[in-house]
Amino acid sequence: MSDExxxxxxxxPLTEAQRALIQAKMERFLDGSSFSLQEEIDESLIGGVVVxxxxxxxxxxxxxxxxxxxxxxxxxxxx
Amino acid sequence: xxxxxxxQVLFYLFTIPITKTIISTWVVMAxxxxxxxxxxxxxxFIPGRLQNVLxxxxxxxxxxxxxxxxxxxxxxxxxxxxxxxxxxxxxLAHLVPGLKAPTSDFNTAFALALVVFFAxxxxxxxxxxxxxxxxxxxxxxxxxxxxxIISEITRTxxxxxxxxxxxxxxxxxxxxxxxxxxxxxxxxMMLFSIFTAIIQAYIFxxxxxxxxxxAVEVSKH
Amino acid sequence: MIxxxxxxxxxxxxxxxxxxxxxxxxxxxxxxxxxxxxQFIRGELxxxxxxxxxxxxxxxxxxxxxxxxxxxxxxxxxxxxxEASRIKEGIIREAYEEGExxxxxxxxxxxxxxxxxxxxxxxDIVELTEEVVKKFLATQITPEVQTRLIDVFLExxxxxxxxxxxxxxxx
Numbered sequence: 001m002s003d004e005x006x007x008x009x010x011x012x013p014l015t016e017a018q019r020a021l022i023q024a025k026m027e028r029f030l031d032g033s034s035f036s037l038q039e040e041i042d043e044s045l046i047g048g049v050v051v052x053x054x055x056x057x058x059x060x061x062x063x064x065x066x067x068x069x070x071x072x073x074x075x076x077x078x079x
Numbered sequence: 080x081x082x083x084x085x086x087q088v089l090f091y092l093f094t095i096p097i098t099k100t101i102i103s104t105w106v107v108m109a110x111x112x113x114x115x116x117x118x119x120x121x122x123x124f125i126p127g128r129l130q131n132v133l134x135x136x137x138x139x140x141x142x143x144x145x146x147x148x149x150x151x152x153x154x155x156x157x158x159x160x161x162x163x164x165x166x167x168x169x170x171l172a173h174l175v176p177g178l179k180a181p182t183s184d185f186n187t188a189f190a191l192a193l194v195v196f197f198a199x200x201x202x203x204x205x206x207x208x209x210x211x212x213x214x215x216x217x218x219x220x221x222x223x224x225x226x227x228i229i230s231e232i233t234r235t236x237x238x239x240x241x242x243x244x245x246x247x248x249x250x251x252x253x254x255x256x257x258x259x260x261x262x263x264x265x266x267x268m269m270l271f272s273i274f275t276a277i278i279q280a281y282i283f284x285x286x287x288x289x290x291x292x293x294a295v296e297v298s299k300h
Numbered sequence: 301m302i303x304x305x306x307x308x309x310x311x312x313x314x315x316x317x318x319x320x321x322x323x324x325x326x327x328x329x330x331x332x333x334x335x336x337x338x339q340f341i342r343g344e345l346x347x348x349x350x351x352x353x354x355x356x357x358x359x360x361x362x363x364x365x366x367x368x369x370x371x372x373x374x375x376x377x378x379x380x381x382x383e384a385s386r387i388k389e390g391i392i393r394e395a396y397e398e399g400e401x402x403x404x405x406x407x408x409x410x411x412x413x414x415x416x417x418x419x420x421x422x423x424d425i426v427e428l429t430e431e432v433v434k435k436f437l438a439t440q441i442t443p444e445v446q447t448r449l450i451d452v453f454l455e456x457x458x459x460x461x462x463x464x465x466x467x468x469x470x471x
Contacts, residue, residue: 010446010450011441011446012441012443012446015443015447017447018443018446018447018450021447021450021451021454022450022454025454025455025458028458029458029461029462046434046437046438046441047437047438047440047441047445047446047449048446048449048450048453049449049450049453049454051454056461058454058457058458058461059457060449060450060453060454060456060457062437062441062449063434066430066433066434066437070426070430073422073426074422074423074426092310094306095306095307095309095310096305096306096307097307097310098307100307100311101307101310101311101314104311104314105314108314108317108318108321111318111321111322111326112318112321112322112325115321115322115325115326116325119325119326119329119330130333133326133330134330134333134334137326137327137330137331137334138334153331156327156331157319157322157323157327158319160322160326160327161315161318161319161322161323164322165315165318181311184307185303185304186304186305186307186308186311187311189304189308190308190311190312190314190315191311191315193308193312194312194315194316
C-alpha cells in the first residue's frame, strides 16, 4: 500500500522510460519508502518536470528557468 | 626917527612904560584868545572849515616837532604853537590901521628870545635831570664850557635881532613908500610883507624847535 | 638907538599868559578832539577788522560744512552703489539658481521619462523575446530531450535538496 503521493507535472504525457527514470530517482530520494506517482499535464511548462513531494516543490521546468532568466535580465539590465 | 625904533610911551603902569607896542600886543593876544575860545567852544566831531584849519595847524606843529624830536610833540606844543601863532599874527598887525607890529619893537622880540632862552634849560632839566643836562656844557671837554654859554647867549640875540630887524625893515620900507607915493604903490610891498611875516614866524619857530630838541636829546657819549 | 626898557618884562608876562591862555582855549581842546577822532577811527578800523575776521571765520566754517556735505554725499553714493551692486548680484544669483533648479528639474524629469520609456521598452523586448524563446524551445523539446532534461535536472535538484537536508541534520 502506498502512503505518499508524488505529483509529477510535465508538458507532455510521460513515456515509459521517463516514468521509470522518475520512479528510480524518487525512490532513491525517499529512501525506499513506498509512494505512488500522480501524473499531470501542463503544457505551459514547455519542457522539464515539476515534482510535488511531501511539502517540497522541485521545479525543473523550462518555464521556470526562462522566468528566472527574464527576471535577471529585467533587474540587472542588458549592459 | 627915534619914534620908529622906540615907540612913544603913552602912559606908565607901575613904572612900566605902556607903549603902542604893548597895546598892539594886547590886541593881538585878545584876538587870538577870542578866536580860539569861539572856535573850540563848539567843537564838532566832524570838523567845519575853520575848525579844520585849526586842527591842521596844530597837527602841523606837532609833526614839525616830532620830525626833529620824536615823542615830544605834545610837550612842546603849547610853547612852540603859541610862538608860531603870536609871531605870525604880530608880524601882520601893522597891516591893521592904527596898530603896530609888536615884533618890530626890540623889547617884544627880545622878550620872546628870552622865553626860549629859559625854556631850553627848563625842558632839558625836566627831561634829562640837571646832572645829565649840565654835563652837556662840559662835553667833550670842560674847556668848551664858555663857548657853550656864549653860543646860547649869542643865538638868543640873533633870534631876537633877526625877527626884529626883518619886521622893522619891512615896516620902514612900507612907511617910506607911503610917504613917497601913497595909495597904490605900497600895496605890492604890503602883500610881500605878508610873505615875510610868515617866513619870519616859521624861522623863529623852527629854530626854537631845534634848540629845544637838542636840549632834551639824551647824549650818546 | 635900540632901547631896552621895562616893557620887556611886561612882554614876557604877556607871552607867558598867552601860552597859558592858548593852552587852555586852543591846544588842549584841539588835541583832545584829534585824539578822540583818531581813537574813534582806530576803533572803527578795529571793528572792521573784527568784522572781516568774523566773516572769514564764517566763510571758513561754511566751506568746511560744504566739504563735509560733499564727503557725506560721496560716502552715501558709494554705499548706494555698493548696495545696488549687491542687490544686482543677489538678483542675478537668484535668477541663476532658479534657472538651474528649473533646468535640473527638467533634466531629472526627462531622465525619469527616458528611464521609464527605456524600461518599458526593455520589458516589451523581454516579453517579446520570451515569447519567441518559448515558441522556439517548444519546437525543440522532443521526447528525447524531455527525458534528458528530467534525467539531468531532476537528478541535480534532488542531490542539492539532499545535501541541504543533510546539512540541517548535521547541525
